[in-house]
Amino acid sequence: MKKERIRAAHHEAGHCVVGYLLTKKIPNEVNIIKTKERLGMNKSDNSRSFKKMLDGIDNYEFTGFETEYQFVAAFKTICCMLGGGVAEMMYCGLKRLPKNGMAGDYESVFEIGHRIFPVRFTKTGTAYYPALESLIETCIHFLKGFVQGIDVGNKITVIANALLEKEKLKRRELKDLLKD
Numbered sequence: 001m002k003k004e005r006i007r008a009a010h011h012e013a014g015h016c017v018v019g020y021l022l023t024k025k026i027p028n029e030v031n032i033i034k035t036k037e038r039l040g041m042n043k044s045d046n047s048r049s050f051k052k053m054l055d056g057i058d059n060y061e062f063t064g065f066e067t068e069y070q071f072v073a074a075f076k077t078i079c080c081m082l083g084g085g086v087a088e089m090m091y092c093g094l095k096r097l098p099k100n101g102m103a104g105d106y107e108s109v110f111e112i113g114h115r116i117f118p119v120r121f122t123k124t125g126t127a128y129y130p131a132l133e134s135l136i137e138t139c140i141h142f143l144k145g146f147v148q149g150i151d152v153g154n155k156i157t158v159i160a161n162a163l164l165e166k167e168k169l170k171r172r173e174l175k176d177l178l179k180d
Helices: 002-022 046-054 069-091 105-118 132-145 150-166 169-179
Strands: 029-031 041-043 167-172
Touching: 002 029, 002 041, 002 069, 002 132, 002 150, 002 169, 029 150, 041 046, 069 105, 069 132, 069 150, 150 167, 150 169, 167 169
Parallel strands: none
Antiparallel strands: 029 041, 029 167
16 A cells, blocks of 8 residues: 555656656645546646647648647657656656556557657558657657656655645646756
8 A cells, every 4th residue: 555655656757747847847736645547647737738639630631740839749749657656667667657546648649649740550450550659659659768867856855745745736836846
């Protein structure tokens, strides 16, 4: 039970810190209050702005990002979504990304990815998304180095410890903890 809370705290801290450093947006709330569906949550508007930007993009016509801004937005959004799992892996001594606790993160990544990347099919008819899978691998590779940085690691540790102490942090508290 204690291990689960520590992992959840680092996971949610990872989402929070990566999101803040990549987008300069602070979540409205971060918590590690266990429910039937999840071990914690970041309440934020970060992914909504990206989804809004994607309105009107039809994945059957998608041939590439029209602007560098669209690529950077996709990269940052996916990094924010996967940042929790990478932080959990790096700070809780895991050898690979956790499967438990990341289902919602992967679901969000694929929800966005399916809208912008073309689908391919194997000879047996199985759908796959090579461009999305490549971007996910790039994001994970970037995040492994990013979350090990001294400043990033310190922020993740501070937020995780505060979550373990209080279970819930509001925007005002997060703002104070994330200060440079």
